Amino acid sequence: MNFGWREGNQIRLLENGEQFFPRVFGAIQRAQRSVLLETFILFEDEVGKALHEVLIDAAQRGVKIEMMVDGYGSPNLSDEFVTSLTTLGVRFIYYDPRPLVMGMRTNVFRRLHRKIVVVDEAVAFVGGINFSAEHNTSYGPEAKQDYAVEVKGPIVEDITRFVQQAIGSEQVTRRWWGHRSHQPARNSTPGDAQALFVHRDNDEHRDDIEKHYLEMLQKAKQDVIIANAYFFPGYRLLREMRNSAQRGVRVRLIVQGEPDMPIVKVGAELLYNYLVDAGVEVYEYCRRPLHGKIAVMDQQWSTVGSSNLDPLSLSLNLEANLIIHDRQFNQTLRDNLEQLLSKDCVRVQDDRLPPRTWWHLTKSVIVFHFLRHFPAIAGWLPAHTPRLSLMKPPVQPEMETQDRIEADNEGAKS
Structure with missing residues (x-):
């Protein structure tokens, strides 16, 4: 669709x-x-x-x-x-x-x-x-x-x-939506109260959500805030974040500082040097585990949904986001994120960056490419087509059914 x-x-x-x-x-x-x-x-x-x-x-x-x-x-x-x-x-x-x-x-x-x-x-x-x-x-x-x-x-x-x-x-x-499209739907005249439903599947819409993030970063003129629980995107999205920051856009990224799974923070930390060196502001949310998948750009663009920016969400899972063009909603979500940044986040400064050693660089490259190709590796495992299992109502016991029939017959006679 x-x-x-x-x-x-x-x-x-x-x-x-x-x-x-x-x-x-x-x-x-x-x-x-x-x-x-x-x-x-x-x-x-x-x-x-x-x-x-x-x-x-x-x-x-x-x-x-x-x-x-x-x-x-x-x-x-x-x-x-x-x-x-x-x-x-x-x-x-x-x-x-x-x-x-x-x-x-x-x-x-x-x-x-x-x-x-x-x-x-x-x-x-x-x-x-x-x-x-x-x-x-x-x-x-x-x-x-x-x-x-x-x-x-x-x-x-x-x-x-x-x-x-x-x-x-x-x-x-069935409607006319079923034709294949390789480009995200574009809004030539962004206004208020506009919304686009975007989903990711393993068929015709493998990277639709990622494309909207890329397009957003390319069009940003002033400010971008991305809050994402499981952050480990591909090179294209990382590159666009750097490009936006280097042309003067203020790009802020909020990730987990108190993760529900330790590996989440380990993966994100591998990207800190690459992002911070280009001017991206990285913040760790430390009040409790962050589970959000949201972003705002400038005064109008926003997204809220289920999709993380990691190999599972971008390459394997079935996801859904709403892309929103609305100034009032953008401001509401922005105010919420600004409050998180000021009260519950710690900025990753130079003294908190991972060490810049050959060992760390080598480890980062190896782990990055392994995780980025993980979906393809998973595809080598014994494959199956995910199935839907409809849970049927319990079958009434035969005696109970017979009793009901007899009761109905008695009622009919009387």
């Missing part, structure tokens, strides 16, 4: 679970016709149970619910959790579930990493927030800093059709 820019949208920034979950759950509680949901992680914790409750209530009201969760990211949902939904007619789909091998998950690559909710084809949520308690600040020091957007307007139609096709919905209608 290819999409174009849509005008006349209403876009609200949602920060962390405290803002995100009430808006999503409230929308589902008001649903009258349909709910579409995709997520990487759905845990059976307080957040997952709250989602489960509003979905159960909606299904009992007759709302059509279709949801898909990733088989790697959500491996431990109980049978009771799932069957209580499917019994009420909910289409519950696992994306590429795989059995454990020696107690370990094997379906590591080509994950469904999108986080999308659409209610009544009227309001949509897109971003990086999963359905787990670790996105609430009350979770503690390991709570994740993250973002999503709530959107209303014409762009919701594009998001709806995309999710319907992704989960094999019976409602999906």
Whole structure:
């Protein structure tokens, strides 16, 4: 599917679970016709149970619910959790579930990493927030800093059709979007309240999100802020960041200073010298783990979504971002990032850069090229086509079915 820019949208920034979950759950509680949901992680914790409750209530009201969760990211949902939904007619789909091998998950690559909710084809949520308690600040020091957007307007139609096709919905209608395109959709007259839905897959849209980042950096005139949890992009994006800084654009990068996985910081540090030498300002967010995937450019361009700037998101995972042209939203997101920079970030100065030795340079080159070619290496492993597994409602026991038939017959006689 290819999409174009849509005008006349209403876009609200949602920060962390405290803002995100009430808006999503409230929308589902008001649903009258349909709910579409995709997520990487759905845990059976307080957040997952709250989602489960509003979905159960909606299904009992007759709302059509279709949801898909990733088989790697959500491996431990109980049978009771799932069957209580499917019994009420909910289409519950696992994306590429795989059995454990020696107690370990094997379906590591080509994950469904999108986080999308659409209610009544009227309001949509897109971003990086999963359905787990670790996105609430009350979770503690390991709570994740993250973002999503709530959107209303014409762009919701594009998001709806995309999710319907992704989960094999019976409602999906084929449209003219299906032609192949090798260029990102361009907006010749950027204005306000405009949005573009961009996704990444392993077929026709392998680098669409990356292309929009590259185009943004090429067009930047004043200021760019990128906040990305897992930052290890390819050479093209690193080069454009350097080029922007060297022609006078203020380029600021926010990465994890308190990472949820130590390897994340190790990988990012390999790039510090290359970026800082060209004038890119690098900051580490140190309050808690950063999970955001957001950026702003100048006074108008913004993006919020699920895509990191690393080999998994840029080359393997299924991702979705919203590209936004809107001055008011840009300012809202910019103000949020400026607050993070001033209160919770530490700038990587010369005295904090990795040592400039031949050993460090050699290590950086080897590790960089290994990680950048990792998707291709993963492709050499035994390949399979990711499959969708529809969870069917439980079969009623034969005795229970017979009792119901007999009761119906008795009722008919009387």
